[in-house]
Amino acid sequence: MDKNKVKILMAKPGLEGHWRGIIAVSSAFRDAGFEVIYGGHMLPAEIAATAVQEDVDIVGLSILSSNYMRLVSETVKELKDRGRGDVMILLGGIIYKEDFPALKEMGVAEIFLPGTPLDEIVEFVRRNTSEASQKVS
């Protein structure tokens, strides 16, 4: 395993069943050379435990069922409880714009809505994981 690679856990907290977005983004991350763990449906506590165990840089959450406030805040809390409040959290899916400030306040680094070009998401990760990406190059 390449220690310098950006490592991302992709997960769907909750049991809502849309997978198209998370699969497209996971695939784009792999193509970009990041190491991706596809978690699928996981409880917030399971996401945090896996993030710790796998020592990931980023947790990518995909939520399309409008209960993201609860699910994101639980995930953030579980990560902090395990001393990994530093993990970058990305959120994708159907998210209401008026909730963006509260989500960012909670600790979400960026929110990607449907129709976002995958390149933009990859670019965001590259830009914001400069240390790791320097190691890659």
Next chain:
Amino acid sequence: MAGSDEGKVTTASGVPVKDIYTPDDIKHIDYERDIGIPGKPPFTRGVYATMYRGQLWTIRRLTGFNTPEDTNRRYREEYELGQTGFSIAPDISTAVGMDADDPRVSADVGHAGVPIYSVEDMETVFNGLPIEKCSTFLADRVGGLLTPAYFLMAEKRGIPLNQVRGTTANDLCTWSSIDLFNQPPPDGFLRYAVDLIEWCTQNAPRWYPVSFNSYNPRDNGINAVQEMGMLMATVIQYVEEAKRRGRVPLDRFVRRFAFNMAMHSDFFEEIAKLRASRRLLQRIMKERYGIEDPACGQLRVHVQSSGSTHTHQEPLNNLVRIAYQVMAGVLGGAQSIHANGYDEAVCLPTDQAMLLAIRTEQIVALETNVTNTVDPLGGSYYIESLTKELEERAWDYIKKIEDQGGMAEAIKSGWIHREYKKAIIEHERKLASGEITVVGVNKFRLEKEPYEVPIFRPDPRSPDILIERVKRLREQRDDAEVARALKNLEAVVRSEENTFPAIMEAVKAHVTPGEMARIQLEVYGPWTYPIGG
């Protein structure tokens, strides 16, 4: 731009399109054999002789949110506005068979649909609504509680089971396409699905016990040919299972098959798809299974505007997309139509989006006069040629699935999910390269969203309401009766017997969805979809 450079212009599924079609392009098509008149095999022009002149399609929109009470209010509004059928969207907890107080599902209760845990919840949803006049579609979990609860409600209202009208989803094809938790593997799925069909042939002959559905698979990015192929391969899988069991004569088993397909963006291809699908089904029944009764090979189809074509950007543009997709469904001869809310990619539909969706169908039905004659595009050189081409390509795709061992095996081995995954990734590549155009997304995209639309917010209190309700349900029921029903269900599940009567008894005894699913999964499950990793 379409030019004379043949082969470069194609339909969305990749069928080459010429700049002009003439009688030469339909020379290989025989009117009597391939097209015929509506209401007669091969049903290319429609399943009914008079089509919309005899009866308009059913306006049926999938609805459900928050609680049974809130959903009932919305159903009443829809009915007042002229909706003519109902369609229950179960919430996530109901769809996966987990009780509201299960920590794994509690955040999802009341989201993406309505939680229904008992006959009483079902009665609340349909309070004041004439189910004897309207039919209802149930997007039930396989072996789930919605169908028995609906039957029990009908009986309580004095509607005998042989009169109750509606449809249960019960379909392996749909199921393969959504990431559902707490599911049996394909074999277990097929067992519960076929049990319901067998039971209905004896007891609820007007019910459609299965709706073969390619709408959700299509939203994974597959094309029209793959959609038709997966749909028909699933039909074949069910008939093969009925043959293997040999309990019900095949012509009775297949008599009440219903269908549900997507209406995507490629207007003529989608119309040709419905026409070709009717021909395919009729040929499968007749040529493959020797079922001569023409009542058996009729593709009665509900269509829905394709959610994956609707954009988050400039959501009002979706109104236009939806209207064209509804029109394609009508020109293709659908029996029932769901027009999406224009805000599909933004939230669950607001009241206004729901109203506009119903009005869209009514405007197409009553103002455009497209309903005046049956299959108005029949005989068009292009449409007939495309119908034939899609039929042939679908046969090839069915063959591919059969080479994998049939639909169930192709799901088990991960083949189907590799098809989904390829389609998802391919679509993104084409969006990025500009090979396909989505207005306002990869072309003419505005830097800043020009307007906001109202949003719908589910009631955050729903999980707590349902947690209380399921606890009360457990307290108030007769424990001995529940224990008996669970024991009986477990014994039946472990045997070869039909499980549906035991499921009915369990629902009558107020066994909860979570308790029921646990027993149903013990023998088969759990199953993880072979996608993602």
